[in-house]
Amino acid sequence: MAASAERIRRLAAHLNPAGHAGQEGTLLMERTRARGASSGFKVAVLGAAGGIGQPLSLLLKTSPLVSTLHLFDVVNTPGVTADLSHINSSAVVRGFVGNDQLPAALDGVDLVVIPAGVPRKPGMTRDDLFNINAGIVQKLCEGIAKHCPRAVVNIISNPVNSTVPIAAEVFKRAGTWDPRKVLGVTALDVVRANTFVAEVIGVNPEIVDVPVVGGHAGVTILPLLSQVTPSFSFSKEETEKLTVRIQDAGTEVVQAKAGTGSATLSMAYAAAKFAEQCLRGLSGETGIVECAYVSSDVTELPFFATKVRLGRSGVEEIHPLGPLNEFERSALSKAIGELKGSIDKGLNFVRK
Known part of the structure; x- marks a missing residue:
């Protein structure tokens, strides 16, 4: 009973x-x-x-x-x-x-x-x-x-x-x-980069991995196309066009929705995938590497997005940028300059 x-x-x-x-x-x-x-x-x-x-x-x-x-x-x-x-x-x-x-x-x-x-x-x-x-x-x-x-x-x-x-x-x-x-969470930049690169090289986006470093807005978004997996050699024109499209992808969605919203579905998808990777790390699973914007000493900035290894403590290792080509080195300099102002703006908001 x-x-x-x-x-x-x-x-x-x-x-x-x-x-x-x-x-x-x-x-x-x-x-x-x-x-x-x-x-x-x-x-x-x-x-x-x-x-x-x-x-x-x-x-x-x-x-x-x-x-x-x-x-x-x-x-x-x-x-x-x-x-x-x-x-x-x-x-x-x-x-x-x-x-x-x-x-x-x-x-x-x-x-x-x-x-x-x-x-x-x-x-x-x-x-x-x-x-x-x-x-x-x-x-x-x-x-x-x-x-x-x-x-x-x-x-x-x-x-x-x-x-x-x-x-x-x-x-x-x-x-x-x-x-x-x-x-x-900068995972959406990676999802977009993987998708757009797959369209160019003609493969399934699920097997593409493009490291995206820097930040999560405009020129601070830097896809490292020289490090793409599977390996592929892009022309200078392809590199420039792909980089700009990845950087402007959010605006592309905002304009397409004509005032009714922004990138909600793709962002939710990317965020859910990233959250699951964090949970896998917390559970003790090893070898989990994702791009994220974190406290970092990879550059002179206190925060920067790069590949990180996730584990029981959260971020357990921050990967270096790796070898960059001439285009990426130039773009990195622009990204750092833009990021510094955004970081200072956030810090000053709380300090004031």
């Missing part, structure tokens, strides 16, 4: 309207299971109701590496949570709405993914987003520093070149700074 009563209680919890909150403020359905049906990690998506957050949450819900998925946003989280909770994958979905529920959303989390913020619109640069998104990232990172300071943090919110330094400064002030744990 006791087992039957428990099953009925669980069913009743699921039948409650998902948009209504329980006494603790989180969704009623969260009380049906505390953890997923399989072992895995607890992941939080901050900005889960947004254009990137929703497809990203969908992909993470289906990941076998995720046991519990916390969805946080300032609005609309109940509907997203109810929708995703009907998917028959093992991860349990729990929803949190409003800033007062941020502590609960971050409790016990292993990996935090931050797509929160406003998207780019036609005519906007990533720097145009700075004043809004900088404040959002600062507030969220203050919560992370307090409630899950040992979590790995993946930052998607633009401009990444500035928001990662903001996060670092927040964690330093809180005494929780660990450079291995904070990663700016």
Whole structure:
């Protein structure tokens, strides 16, 4: 009888309207299971109701590496949570709405993914987003520093070149700074580079690997086409055209959507793949190498995107740039000059 009563209680919890909150403020359905049906990690998506957050949450819900998925946003989280909770994958979905529920959303989390913020619109640069998104990232990172300071943090919110330094400064002030744990997600630049290069050389994009270094905006995005796998020799004209297309790919999507949005689906795909690689590293899997924007001494800048090896501690090794051709050396100089201003802008935002 006791087992039957428990099953009925669980069913009743699921039948409650998902948009209504329980006494603790989180969704009623969260009380049906505390953890997923399989072992895995607890992941939080901050900005889960947004254009990137929703497809990203969908992909993470289906990941076998995720046991519990916390969805946080300032609005609309109940509907997203109810929708995703009907998917028959093992991860349990729990929803949190409003800033007062941020502590609960971050409790016990292993990996935090931050797509929160406003998207780019036609005519906007990533720097145009700075004043809004900088404040959002600062507030969220203050919560992370307090409630899950040992979590790995993946930052998607633009401009990444500035928001990662903001996060670092927040964690330093809180005494929780660990450079291995904070990663700016530049995976979309790699996904685009792999796709565009595959179109040129006529192969499956899934077998192409283009290292993309520097940052995550305009000329700071530097695809190292001389190091592409499988090896291929590009002409000077091909190199220039491919580099420009990879650098301007975000604008290409913004213009194609004609004011209705930015690169949400491809960003969600790239971010989910990157998050899974971080989780594989946390699980102890070896040999995981991805490009990411991290605290670095590869150049004279304090932050730079390059290949990194992921492991149980987050970033366990930062790879050098490797041999560059003349075009790449020139482009690197431009990227460093542009990046310095973006990094300083992020650091000064918090310091002031």
